[in-house]
Amino acid sequence: MRFLATKLQTENVPVADIRPEAVDEKNDAETGAAPREHIDSDSDSDAISVTAQAGVQKAEAAAKVWTRSHLIAAYVLIWCIAFIDTMQQGMTTALTPYVTSSFLQHGLTAATMVMSSLIGGIFKLPLAKILDIWGRPQGFAIMVIFCTIGLIMMAACQNVQTYAAAQVFYWVGYNGMTYTIGIFVADTSALKNRAFMFAYVSSPYIATVWVGGPLATAFLNGPGYKWGFGAFAIITPAITFPLFALFYFNYLKAKEMGMLPQRGDSGRTVLQSIKHYLVEFDAFGILLICGGFALILLPFSLYSYQADRWRSPMIICMFIFGGLLLIAFIIWEKFFAPVTFIPFELLMDRTVFGACILAGNIFISFYIWDSYFPSFIQVVNNLNITQASYIFNIYSIGSCFWSLIVGVCVRWSGRFKWIALYFGVPITILGVGLMIEFRQPDVNIGYIIMCQIFIAFGGGALVITEQMAVMAATSHQYVAVVLAVEGMFASVGGAIGSSVAAAIWTGVFPKKLAEYLPPESQPELANIYGQLPVQLSYPVGSPTRIAINKAYGEAQKTMIIVATVIQIISIVSVVVWRDIKVKDYKQVKGRVI
Template sequence: MALWRRFFVSQRGEERPANSPMEYDEKQVGIEVEVAEEPVPEASGIAKIEAVEAVGGRKGRYFLYAGLAMIMMIYELDNSTVGTYRNFASSAFNQLGSLATLNTAASIISAISKPPIAKVSDVLGRGEAYIFTVTCYIVSYTLCASSKTFNMYAGGYVLYSVGQAGTSILNSIIVSDLSSMRSRGFFYNVMYIPFLITPWVSAFIIDSVVNGIGWRWGIGMFAILMPICACWIVITLLFYQRRARQSGLILTERLSVPEFCSRIDLGGVLLLSSGFALVLIPITLAADTPSLWSTPWVDALIAIGGVVLLCLYPYEKYFARHPVVPVRYFRTLSVVVSVALACVDNIGFGCNHTYLYVWSMVSHNFSARDAQFLNYTNSVMQAAAGIATGLLMYRMRTYKWIGVVGAVIRMVGYGVMVRFRTNDSSVAELFIVQLVQGMGSGIIETVLMVAAQIAVSHAELAQVTSLVMLGSYLGNGIGSAIAGAIYTSRLRPRLRLHMGPGADEYEVDKLYKSITGTLPAWGTPARTAVNQAYSDVMGYITIAALAFSAPIIILSIFMPNQKLGDGHNLVQKPPSPEPSSSSSPSPEPEPEPEKPPESGSEATLTPVMDEKRLQRKIEDWLDGHTGDEPDVQ
């Protein structure tokens, strides 16, 4: 039971010396650990996922992989369709100008939801956290599909962002739980393989829905599809957790409400969420006021938000027992650079893509299907480039200079976009630009995620993953805010300029608020004027995105260049063998003949565990080996 006692030991005790048992990596071969401390009766998420592997054996892992594949398929299909429907929903309520505000609010909610959901998954378990996120999905689909006002739709969409953020972080955590740091970049991106297909399928679905049953039914159908696809992984996790509990492998603790709030660091979560909300939401809302940025309440809210964020550091350092943002992360260069890279890279992405869909439909007369193709070309290329980057990292055992190359490619993509955002650009040019941008992002996102995860212990993997994703979503929110500010402040003047002195203000207002049923016929002088106005605004937005690409190169250069080993991370290392030392441990006894592990057997609970045979076969294939090596027991 040594392995399980390690997971239940309190993390708030004395600082342990180097090479203490708590620092050993459970995936290091040949390490037998005995821990003297009394176990804390806590069923952590890490202990539960290890218990699922132990009692389920090979069959349980296959069920887990199948469940992960199912939920990733429906997650990516949802991600490729529901987000697009908001363009039509905003137009239906004559609130297209509020699209950037909605995107910003959703991005902020998504960002600040990840750390607490990661905490919940560590305190209650991965399966229990999935139940919460899927419930948020179902309620949000119902609200959005039945909304009578834009405010009701926006409320449902905000709740949808919680479900989406939670599902995303849980999928990433499980994949990272099961992979070594050398292969993590590859396996992390493999789970996005469905995204190589779903955008193209979803384009036909969206085109059929918006021209047929309507966007409401397009959203409502997921209230049935999501729980059906998610139930597989949830049932698998809960079933094997129950068997592990019956076998005595998981110790259950009844938490009081105050203790539960302390475990998830409710105070830190409130400071983090309210601080960023006070800073970012007013930036977008200010674009709708007559005096724009000179409005006093905007400056006041931003200042208050900054003060709240400054209070987060002392609170986490001196008061939080289980901090949502551990202060030592601020001294870990890999974590700081990774979070900053994720934020800055997604500022450019959010800025460039907020109105890309609308611009392609207006200025290039794309159908809903073709606009969908363009909008997701970047992300599809990002997934493909991420898989290739993971393979390259596996071969080279390093990542820094791969990330620098990705940053340069990303900057080139934005620079070319400034040239090709005109009405005269060909369809091929538009898609090539998105491919180049996606290649750069795929490299950067893979590198920064691995760099952050290997810098912390396995017990903190969920938390650091949530912080990197927090940076990504906050960057996306800032980018949407910038795009929204440019759109709301510049589109009306550009429409008046190109439509001429006699432009009807009512017509200008209609074109600003909605693109459904208000655009002039294609090829007419009026439509040409509208096209030029939208292209001008898109040019301003693209220049802003280009400005944020330079810091990406600088940050990637400052990233540490660690060697990717076969362990789980760089923090947990085995002690160096010293056979000649008198204090060295005695040799291990001769192992017993290999026996197939039975479901629920304690024989599977070695510090090394089973090395995930499926993963090892893939890694052998990547190395070009035949895979005939004996299994590690």
């Protein structure tokens, strides 16, 4: 890519406009090597890449001045941040049904996740450009601010709309923080060890899975759920500041040592800079795609609140205008956008595209069967919130534990495709499919636990291998953007899954409640449907509780059948990957693990 060197000397060259050289896939398949067009042109030297954007150059320069003690300290701090964040996330997941129920809107549990998942994932692409143009520390600090604002809003919310808006801020910040930390890991680890290091960053889930439920119970039975969010609004910036300081210290150290290429003053005024970055981050494209997806997905969870349901003028208009916005986004990106939002050139690589489709698909399936799972095990299996959190979080603890083993396997074998194709996808399909039979009333909860373990091991394998696939298929300077694209597909998949789950729930659960409830409980239909505490208030074994359980079972069966069928796409998306050998592939420079 030497011919691009002069173009990339300025910071305003978008990653998405850079097209890699052609691939000789036949030779790649025969040798098992990484694609040749994705190997840095100066990877044999340890010099700062002159073909990289400013943020990548800063990261490479910082890696060259890291001391061993600073690198170790950074990974310790990352683990501590992940521990606090995952503990807070577990608490939030356990509390969300009670938050929506407090506003008499338990049915909107999944809907609150639609916009937050959607925007949280799509924002990763502008964030990738922030990291590549301005730098890793700056992007990390911005995400901490977003996360803190979201927590403050959740602590102060007075209605479900404010809570949903707070979730958007929180998930943009939370996803952005974890994404930025992931980019730091990619900057400071050899490709053959990266699967294990990514698993290391996720390992706090193994411990925090036991904390989220009791913590939620303590706040719910004590000062209230709002105090839980408020406490973490203080803890989050406090725990993240030391890592930011360490990032920035080493960046300044590299700058003082003259290791960064000199860049001239842009000469832009403030207004010109605002216009420049609005174009650089394709702000208009972001508005089009976010608005389009939101208007198409939200009706799935809102239609049951309209008198005419699917025939409601509001629902019809949302579908029409959402479709028009997505069409406008495609036209804008194809013909008019000065800087494209999605790096279509990178997506042309079949390994990158297949990994992104896999990311989206497993999140669609996951959120379909997972959205009302905490409520199900509390109502149908009669577990308290702490016990329910243990079952609900088997996926987190199992997938994070298994991903460590997957990391070792990738380091040992030097390859990752076989893990996804022969283990991850089949065992995930098995676990989800078995839930059709076992997630029903009067079924021993041990079978549900078994299914959760299968899905956890499959998920741990798939998440790590899909990330390895997108990173191995490109060079260091494109790692941030391909991980952002992969994360965007996952988040859009999560939003689609949440929407489908909400549509099934609002279409099946209240209908079955009306069918099964005894006559004396029919006047309470709306309260039973809208509030989890009301559902739990009926004694186990009473006719009303049995009716509620049966309605849950009918809704869950429909959800899981859909989630299982969708998994077929996962098979195809893994088959198209190249079988890339990462063992001897040098991708990053400086002091790395």
